[in-house]
Amino acid sequence: MAKSIMIVDDSATMRKIIMRTVRVAGLDIGETHEAGNGKEALEKLKASGADIMLCDINMPEMTGPELVKKVRELPSCAQTKIVMVSTETAKDIVDDVLTSGANDYISKPFTPEKFKEKLAPLMN
Numbered sequence: 001m002a003k004s005i006m007i008v009d010d011s012a013t014m015r016k017i018i019m020r021t022v023r024v025a026g027l028d029i030g031e032t033h034e035a036g037n038g039k040e041a042l043e044k045l046k047a048s049g050a051d052i053m054l055c056d057i058n059m060p061e062m063t064g065p066e067l068v069k070k071v072r073e074l075p076s077c078a079q080t081k082i083v084m085v086s087t088e089t090a091k092d093i094v095d096d097v098l099t100s101g102a103n104d105y106i107s108k109p110f111t112p113e114k115f116k117e118k119l120a121p122l123m124n
C-alpha cells in the first residue's frame, strides 16, 4: 500500500530534490506533504499524519532533533517512521537524533539507491 510522506527541510530546493529522489528510487509513495521547519511540520502532522517523515537537522524555528522529540510525544504519530536527511556528520549529533526516536539517517549528498536501501525496510 502506498505510504504518505512528509518532507521537512528549510530549503525549498532541497525538498524538491528529496521528492524527486524518492520518486526515482521507485518507492510506493502516495500522499506527500512538505514543511519548511519543525513547527510547520508538527502542525501538518497533527492535521494529517504521515507514514514516513524525512527530516533535516538544521532549520529555523524548530530544529530536526526538537521536532523528533515532539513527534514521538504524539500518539497519532506513534507509527511514523522518521529518517533524518542532513549534511551533519558529527557523531554526537547523529547519535542524539537516533536516540531521540529517529529510525535512521541519510547523509547529503545522497543517491536514489541510498533512499531505496534506507526507506524500503521501513515501508512494510
Ligand SMILES: [Mg+2]
Pocket: 009, 010, 011, 056, 057, 058, 059
Ligand atoms: Mg537545513
